[in-house]
Amino acid sequence: MGHQVIRAFTIALTIVAALPAAAHDLRVFASVADDTVTVESTFSSGRVPTEGAVRVLDAENTLLMTLEIGAEGMTRFALPEGAENSGLMIEVEVSEGHSDYWMLTPDDIAYGQKTDGTN
Amino acid sequence: MKTFLTAAALMASATTAFAHYGMIIPSDNMPGQEDGRTVDLTLSFSHPFEGVGMVLDTPVAFSVTHEGETTDLLDTLNETQVMDHAAFATEYRMERPGTYVFAMEPQPYWEPEEDAFITHFTKTYVSAYGDDEGWDTELGLKTEIVPLSKPFALWEGNVFQGIVKLDGEAVPYAEVEVEYYNEDGSAQAPSDLMITQTVKADADGVFTYAAPTSGWWGFAALNTAEEPMQYEGEDKAHELGAVIWVHFEPWATK
Numbered sequence: 001m002g003h004q005v006i007r008a009f010t011i012a013l014t015i016v017a018a019l020p021a022a023a024h025d026l027r028v029f030a031s032v033a034d035d036t037v038t039v040e041s042t043f044s045s046g047r048v049p050t051e052g053a054v055r056v057l058d059a060e061n062t063l064l065m066t067l068e069i070g071a072e073g074m075t076r077f078a079l080p081e082g083a084e085n086s087g088l089m090i091e092v093e094v095s096e097g098h099s100d101y102w103m104l105t106p107d108d109i110a111y112g113q114k115t116d117g118t119n
Numbered sequence: 120m121k122t123f124l125t126a127a128a129l130m131a132s133a134t135t136a137f138a139h140y141g142m143i144i145p146s147d148n149m150p151g152q153e154d155g156r157t158v159d160l161t162l163s164f165s166h167p168f169e170g171v172g173m174v175l176d177t178p179v180a181f182s183v184t185h186e187g188e189t190t191d192l193l194d195t196l197n198e199t200q201v202m203d204h205a206a207f208a209t210e211y212r213m214e215r216p217g218t219y220v221f222a223m224e225p226q227p228y229w230e231p232e233e234d235a236f237i238t239h240f241t242k243t244y245v246s247a248y249g250d251d252e253g254w255d256t257e258l259g260l261k262t263e264i265v266p267l268s269k270p271f272a273l274w275e276g277n278v279f280q281g282i283v284k285l286d287g288e289a290v291p292y293a294e295v296e297v298e299y300y301n302e303d304g305s306a307q308a309p310s311d312l313m314i315t316q317t318v319k320a321d322a323d324g325v326f327t328y329a330a331p332t333s334g335w336w337g338f339a340a341l342n343t344a345e346e347p348m349q350y351e352g353e354d355k356a357h358e359l360g361a362v363i364w365v366h367f368e369p370w371a372t373k
Contacts, residue, residue: 027250029216044252103152111156111212 028092028100032079032112037104039075041092048073052094059086069094084109137166138296138315139173139230140337141241141362142201143221148271148366150213152248161208162223163201164239167300167337168314172202173228180224181207184258185217192221216250222258227348227357236348239339239360244270259287262361264295264340267325275333275367282324283340283361289324293340297328300335300364333369337362 026049030039037056042048054067054075067075069092080088087106093099146159164175181193196207213219222242230237240260254269267280283293297316299306308314320326320340330336340361347354 027216029248029250031215044250046252107156 026092026094026098026100028090028102030088030090030102030104030108032104032109034113035079037077037079037088037090039077039090039092039102041069041073041075041094041100049094049098052092052098055091055093056080057089057091058083059089061089064088079109084113137169137171137311138298138339139228139237139239139360140165140167140298140339141175141223141225141239141360142167142300142337143223143241143243143364144300144335145221145243145245147245148243149246150248152216156214157210157212158219158245158247159208159210160221161199161201161206162196162241163204163206164225164228165202165204166298167335168298168306168308170202170301170304172204172206174205175201175207176205176226176228178207178223178225180222181209182222183211184220184222184256185213185215186253189258213245213247216248216252217246218251218253218256219245219247220253220256220258221245222260224260229350229355233356233358235356235358236350237358237360239362241360241362241364243364246271257284260361261286262340262342262359264338264361264363266363266365270363270365273330273365273367274370275330276370277367278327278329279336279338279365279367280325280327281338281363283320283326284324285342285359285361290320290340290342291322291324293320293324293326293342294318295320295326295328296339296341298337298339299330299332300337302334306332330365330367333367335364335366337364 025044027042027044030037039054049069052069054069056064058064064080069075085106088104091101142163142165144161164173182189182191195209199206199208220242224240227236227238240262255266257265262285264281264283283290295318318326318328342359344357344359348357
């Protein structure tokens with residue numbers, strides 16, 4: 001798969017990706033099952049943040065929505081229309097210096113939809 | 120006479136038995152999320168410093184363990200060649216961040232020069248997408264080196280520490296052979312003693328080694344099985360190796 005797709009996607013999101021590089025004690029991962037995106041936010045210690053903002057951007061760096069971190073560090077939202085073609089950038093900021101991101105590429109989305117995100 | 124001695128020395132040199140290593144080498148041991156979602160793995164059996172390969176028959180087992188779940192990957196292996204000998208390769212998709220431990224149990228290898236069988240339980244650790252969770256995973260293999268140092272994200276010159284275990288118990292004063300994967304053949308050993316270095320574990324089975332340069336380093340803790348194996352109707356020793364491959368990174372500056 002995927003390296004070229006991811007690289008192209010990365011270039012499109014360079015400005016966004018440059019933002020949250022500082023601290024790595026927050027870890028963010030996002031996956032797709034059916035048409036639902038699940039964002040998991042955890043600290044490297046294993047604890048989960050009690051509050052924070054989840055920002056969802058498209059490949060043009062347009063902010064699509066801002067959500068709150070939910071229980072157990074999980075945030076879920078419906079896959080935005082067209083995201084399967086362009087991918088999504090998901091940034092999570094808990095506090096200053098505690099942020100991370102996950103690039104949900106078109107390949108990630110296609111794979112998640114194909115496997116229901118369970119494999 | 121001098122010519123004869125030289126030729127004899129050459130023959131002796133050619134037949135010197137250097138250390139055997141089961142090998143699992145991934146294409147990247149710390150892929151970031153920008154590097155794709157798959158890792159290529161190559162399984163082989165060799166003398167890695169000298170670049171001398173041996174045949175790796177179809178392993179008994181090959182698996183990956185992530186977040187406590189082990190998945191059988193034996194059916195995914197494809198035949199390939201490493202150092203001009205039969206080997207195996209596969210591609211694995213890493214779904215989530217964290218540490219993936221790839222482990223191989225080969226078929227026992229009959230080594231006539233040592234009059235013994237050799238089985239190297241071989242593993243390597245891959246940290247996916249910047250997450251090191253699970254770096255100290257113990258698989259519960261017959262024999263195993265359990266890392267005390269993170270088995271990735273090491274600078275050249277750092278020490279690597281591990282506990283040698285056999286049947287789940289630490290092996291006091293276990294002997295651990297250490298060898299560099301001299302992939303491009305550029306490394307030169309001033310003495311045969313430097314091709315395979317040997318350290319011993321302490322009374323708690325803990326060994327320590329500082330890698331002098333970046334690249335892949337193989338650690339093989341060797342023990343002999345209680346039960347011999349049969350070869351042509353005779354009992355033969357069975358060497359059990361606990362092998363771990365660890366990559367050290369070059370010191371980087373801007």
